[in-house]
Amino acid sequence: MxxxxxxxxxxxxxxxxxxxxxxxxxxxxxxxxxxxxxxxxxxxxxxxxxxxxxxxxxxxxxxxxxxxxxxxxxxxxxxxxxxxxxxxxxxxxxxxxxLLREVIADVKGRQREQAWEVYETLQRRGYSFPRAAELLAASGGEPRQLRDNAFLLIEHGYAPDWPRALEILREAGQRSIHAELAVTVDAVHRxxxxxxxxxxxxxxxxxxxxxxxxxxxxxxxxxxxxxxxxxxxxxxxxxxxxxxxxxxxxxxxxxxxxxxxxxxxxxxxxxxxxxxxxxxxxxxxxx
The missing domain is CATH 3.20.20.140 (Metal-dependent hydrolases)
Incomplete structure (x- = not known):
């Protein structure tokens, strides 16, 4: 109860x-x-x-x-x-x-790795984010998830809105990372x-x-x-x-x-x- x-x-x-x-x-x-x-x-x-x-x-x-x-x-x-x-x-x-905590932690870890890889790819392609530390202060000054990189693109004038930011991120290698349904349901039941x-x-x-x-x-x-x-x-x-x-x-x-x-x-x-x-x-x- x-x-x-x-x-x-x-x-x-x-x-x-x-x-x-x-x-x-x-x-x-x-x-x-x-x-x-x-x-x-x-x-x-x-x-x-x-x-x-x-x-x-x-x-x-x-x-x-x-x-x-x-x-x-x-x-x-x-x-x-x-x-x-x-x-x-x-x-x-x-x-x-x-056990969902473990499932979520695994997904967040993989998302953080990808967010950083996409961030580095954007920089190599000429995108500059001088205000990153300020804009992402709540995330420790660095991108940890998709929305962080999208926010940087919009705030630095590279994208007018969220759809265009997502388009740029996909071109830089952004892919969806989620838990597997079976793993999630098993964790819930257990x-x-x-x-x-x-x-x-x-x-x-x-x-x-x-x-x-x-x-x-x-x-x-x-x-x-x-x-x-x-x-x-x-x-x-x-x-x-x-x-x-x-x-x-x-x-x-x-x-x-x-x-x-x-x-x-x-x-x-x-x-x-x-x-x-x-x-x-x-x-x-x-x-």
Missing amino acids: DLFTAPLKLSPEAPIDLHMHTTYSDGRWTADQLIDYLVQEGFALVAVTDHDRVDTINTVRQLAASKGLRVLVGVEMSTTWRNHSAHVLCYGFDPETT SGGVALIAHPGRKERGFTFYDPTLLDEVRAEVPLDGIEVYHPYHSPETIESYLAYVNKHDLLLSTGSDSHGHVGRMPIKYRAELSRRLLERLGVQVG
Whole structure:
């Protein structure tokens, strides 16, 4: 039973949101701002799932608890499977001891090595970054990840915006580095948690659309616990298809806004009843 959520019993109509981000990853509002908004709006239970961050989970949860809001343990892991992108929502593990820390540390190490290699390649190609130490002070004065090099390109006038900066970085050898889906799910399960594919119906560039056929293929190799059925980018038809799929295969389902703090991606009040099985798996009673 989880310290921050036990004992907790929700009514079927209680408003929840199990997928949100803060400035600890790529969100546009701080944890304070997000929690204040959720408290003001009367949410009963939420999960803050910053990308590839487990070190900030209890900080966020303690902040929320001080304001009377319950927050589940959660993280959105960026992974790959057979060269497909696969974002995974993970819940219910102990953030202090989870094996996900090792998975994240390995990925961050490889990303840092590549960021430095790309930085050196840019310099050899004539790009000069005299303000690097100042602009990257929070990172120790040197690039540690893709966004650092992109920031340097933009701030030194080599790129007008993020898309052009990414184009320059790819030309300099930048490639995506993520954890393997199977390794991530195994770490979650060995840490006592569950893993669900996030926004499987998202069709934008850079995302993989997981239709039932592809879900069958990935689940044949990786023991996923479920999928995020309710998401702002899922059409009513897509939601119905996923509902049929989770019912057919006895899977868990989650409900999330994927909010980053701007208009159009604000938190959404989903009924707790929709994610009853997931919540009860995590020790939260519904009804």
